[in-house]
Amino acid sequence: MISSAGTRKIHNSLNLVVGIQIMIWLITGCYMVLMDINFIRGQHLIAPTQTAVIAADTVKVQPADIQSRLGPISSFRLLAHPSGPAYLVNQNERSLLISAVDGRTLPETLNRNQAIEAALARFNGAGEPITAALLETPPDEVSWITPPVWQVSFTGVGQPRLYLNAQTGELISKRHDYWQVFDLFWMLHIMDYDTRENIHNPLLQIAASLALISALSGIVLLWVSRRRRPL
Amino acid sequence: MKWQKWHRILAWMAGLQMILWLITGLTLSLLPADLLNDSKDRVRSSPNVIATPLPDLTPLLREHGDKLLGVDVAHHLPQAVYQVKTTEGNHWYRIKPLAPFTPTMAELTWVAAASYSGSAPLSRPELITSPAQSISSTPVYLVTAGDTQIYIDAASARVIAHKHAGSQIKQWLLMIHFMDYFPDNGLGFNALPIQIMALLALTIGLSGVATLISRGLAGTLVLPFNLAGSKTLEVFDLENRPLAEFKCRGSLLQSINHKQKTLTTRCGGGGSCGMCRLRWLEDAPEPTKQDRFALSEAMLAEGVRLGCQHKAGNMKVALSTPAQQKYWQRQTYDDTHPATKD
Numbered sequence: 001m002i003s004s005a006g007t008r009k010i011h012n013s014l015n016l017v018v019g020i021q022i023m024i025w026l027i028t029g030c031y032m033v034l035m036d037i038n039f040i041r042g043q044h045l046i047a048p049t050q051t052a053v054i055a056a057d058t059v060k061v062q063p064a065d066i067q068s069r070l071g072p073i074s075s076f077r078l079l080a081h082p083s084g085p086a087y088l089v090n091q092n093e094r095s096l097l098i099s100a101v102d103g104r105t106l107p108e109t110l111n112r113n114q115a116i117e118a119a120l121a122r123f124n125g126a127g128e129p130i131t132a133a134l135l136e137t138p139p140d141e142v143s144w145i146t147p148p149v150w151q152v153s154f155t156g157v158g159q160p161r162l163y164l165n166a167q168t169g170e171l172i173s174k175r176h177d178y179w180q181v182f183d184l185f186w187m188l189h190i191m192d193y194d195t196r197e198n199i200h201n202p203l204l205q206i207a208a209s210l211a212l213i214s215a216l217s218g219i220v221l222l223w224v225s226r227r228r229r230p231l
Numbered sequence: 232m233k234w235q236k237w238h239r240i241l242a243w244m245a246g247l248q249m250i251l252w253l254i255t256g257l258t259l260s261l262l263p264a265d266l267l268n269d270s271k272d273r274v275r276s277s278p279n280v281i282a283t284p285l286p287d288l289t290p291l292l293r294e295h296g297d298k299l300l301g302v303d304v305a306h307h308l309p310q311a312v313y314q315v316k317t318t319e320g321n322h323w324y325r326i327k328p329l330a331p332f333t334p335t336m337a338e339l340t341w342v343a344a345a346s347y348s349g350s351a352p353l354s355r356p357e358l359i360t361s362p363a364q365s366i367s368s369t370p371v372y373l374v375t376a377g378d379t380q381i382y383i384d385a386a387s388a389r390v391i392a393h394k395h396a397g398s399q400i401k402q403w404l405l406m407i408h409f410m411d412y413f414p415d416n417g418l419g420f421n422a423l424p425i426q427i428m429a430l431l432a433l434t435i436g437l438s439g440v441a442t443l444i445s446r447g448l449a450g451t452l453v454l455p456f457n458l459a460g461s462k463t464l465e466v467f468d469l470e471n472r473p474l475a476e477f478k479c480r481g482s483l484l485q486s487i488n489h490k491q492k493t494l495t496t497r498c499g500g501g502g503s504c505g506m507c508r509l510r511w512l513e514d515a516p517e518p519t520k521q522d523r524f525a526l527s528e529a530m531l532a533e534g535v536r537l538g539c540q541h542k543a544g545n546m547k548v549a550l551s552t553p554a555q556q557k558y559w560q561r562q563t564y565d566d567t568h569p570a571t572k573d
């Protein structure tokens with residue numbers, strides 16, 4: 001059986017080895033549980049209901065008109081576009097935007113003013129737009145978005161950023177600086193410094209195993225130290 | 232040494248939860264990714280060419296006119312359907328003929344089969360009017376195939392989720408990890424219990440770091456690899472007769488017990504049991520907080536201190552209780568105590 005002195009040696013030595021990671025778990029864990037996840041996801045930045053309603057009487061072009069004009073299509077959607085209702089049609093991996101008002105093909109990307117207008121229509125925060133950039137390479141925080149994408153940044157807490165579909169102006173994602181901290185902390189918490197999503201990595205397993213032994217030895221020490229017994 | 236005291240008090244309060252975090256986190260990490268993956272046997276449909284001529288939207292525009300957000304053609308069924316998005320929610324319509332959509336049993340079975348890559352036979356869809364909030368807030372159909380449960384939205388006939396035994400294990404582990412024991416509307420990690428516990432745990436960590444640093448600076452940190460110094464510790468019995476000499480390494484307790492445990496201890500050098508008390512024969516050091524807490528004023532005045540709380544050096548100390556002496560004799564009886572054989 002391991003003596004109490006041996007247990008203390010194990011507890012102290014393991015903490016010297018994994019102490020930094022344990023502190024990282026505790027600090028990152030605190031941040032993640034204390035920050036409201038809805039705030040981190042930027043729900044507060046977006047109006048609860050979408051307001052860009054399609055004026056039904058302006059829709060003059062019907063789906064059958066598009067089908068007869070273009071032939072076989074793989075997806076079809078009527079949406080509210082900054083320049084009026086429009087159909088987004090997919091044909092042979094290509095997206096086409098066609099006005100539902102007069103049938104003309106609309107430009108492949110919104111202009112800056114339209115992007116800002118579309119962002120303002122969804123934005124629920126108190127800030128003002130400060131920059132709008134059409135990005136060909138999305139930043140790491142939205143690396144999954146297929147470019148091009150409009151990024152509209154606002155003044156305000158955490159510098160809110162809305163990402164909009166460059167063709168339709170539809171909201172794709174919203175980010176702010178607290179999200180970035182959360183993302184960084186999540187990476188440190190699961191110790192996956194590459195993809196930031198694999199919790200089954202050996203580094204985490206080794207560190208957690210050592211930390212568990214350290215915590216269990218700590219409990220043993222708590223127990224043996226629980227009461228003073230005079231000689 | 233107040234840090235160590237706080238470290239202990241806080242560990243009593245949150246130690247068990249810290250162990251639960253480590254066990255559940257480690258288990259989640261060690262279990263095969265495939266076991267925990269809800270979608271391991273799920274097939275996602277990709278859009279195919281719209282073969283049907285799409286009907287006129289006018290009746291839908293008229294019906295939802297001032298609330299209309301968009302109209303989509305959805306492909307998840309054998310026949311495409313219209314999804315009308317309004318400010319009040321989604322509405323579904325068959326395309327041929329244009330009419331409100333209610334899925335048939337055959338369509339639900341088709342959707343379930345199309346989303347499932349396994350080989351088990353599918354059960355008949357069963358309507359669940361009030362499913363768990365974590366699945367959906369609206370009615371769903373449940374189709375089972377082997378241990379897989381396929382949940383389908385009752386209004387749109389879209390597959391919401393696949394669940395299986397692994398999903399349940401994951402749910403339990405996350406429930407314990409997040410301290411969300413009543414996850415009615417989905418698991419969350421922002422509840423008050425976990426916030427309090429996380430702050431307590433952080434304080435345990437900080438007090439532990441402070442303890443390590445302060446004991447390291449004091450030269451009394453208990454480690455397996457304390458190197459022997461050049462100084463010599465001389466130990467005497469109750470009557471001040473020489474017992475042994477030791478090379479110094481860390482505290483007096485560590486130096487004496489390095490090769491063989493001859494000085495009694497129950498806490499292993501934590502400063503809490505008081506069993507390692509020794510009497511300094513000359514130049515007793517300043518008492519530490521632990522000394523003052525464990526020893527009476529009279530003892531302190533006699534030069535008695537805790538052997539685990541002071542760094543060993545060129546010094547002479549004596550055992551301070553008959554029990555210690557008896558223990559020492561028992562441990563070294565018929566034995567060649569290493570004494571100065573370092």
Ligand code: FES
Pocket residue numbers: 484495496497498499500501502503504505506507508537538539540
């Ligand atoms: S060993 Fe327990 S108080 Fe010193």
